[in-house]
Amino acid sequence: MSKEMFERGLKIRKEVLGSEYVEKSLNAADDFNRDFQNLVTEYCWGAGWGRSALTRRDKSLLNLVMLGALNRGSEFKLHLKGAVTNGCSREEIKDTLMQLAIYAGIPAGVEAFRLAREAFAEIDKS
Secondary structure, X not given: OOHHHHHHHHHHHHHHXXXXXHHHHHHOXXXXXXXXXXXXXXXXXXXXXXXXXXXXHHHHHHHHHHHHHOOOHHHHHXXXXXXXXXXXXXXXXXXXXXXXXXXXXXXXXXXXXXXXXXXXXXXXXX
């Protein structure tokens, strides 16, 4: 594992998802999933999110479409909150979910909108 790539990924992961969430995930890692947490940090956040051709905002919107299309509810809500952190407006997220529904199917859109409403309610509470 590249120490530099891991550190870059850790910084980005904390900036997008929040230090508290990331620290909780890393501190909860055990012998079984520690290597996986390191892979996520280095590969997804360092090698993927660390690239510069797309903005974090763009990557957030893309992630919402992919996670919604794949029906990954927990990750979708987490990344919706990250999208807000990355400057995406509710209107932009709504239009992104409309695209998801058109190209990935109405059932995926129904679920994505349901999850988005839950995530926005959680954001509004905090």
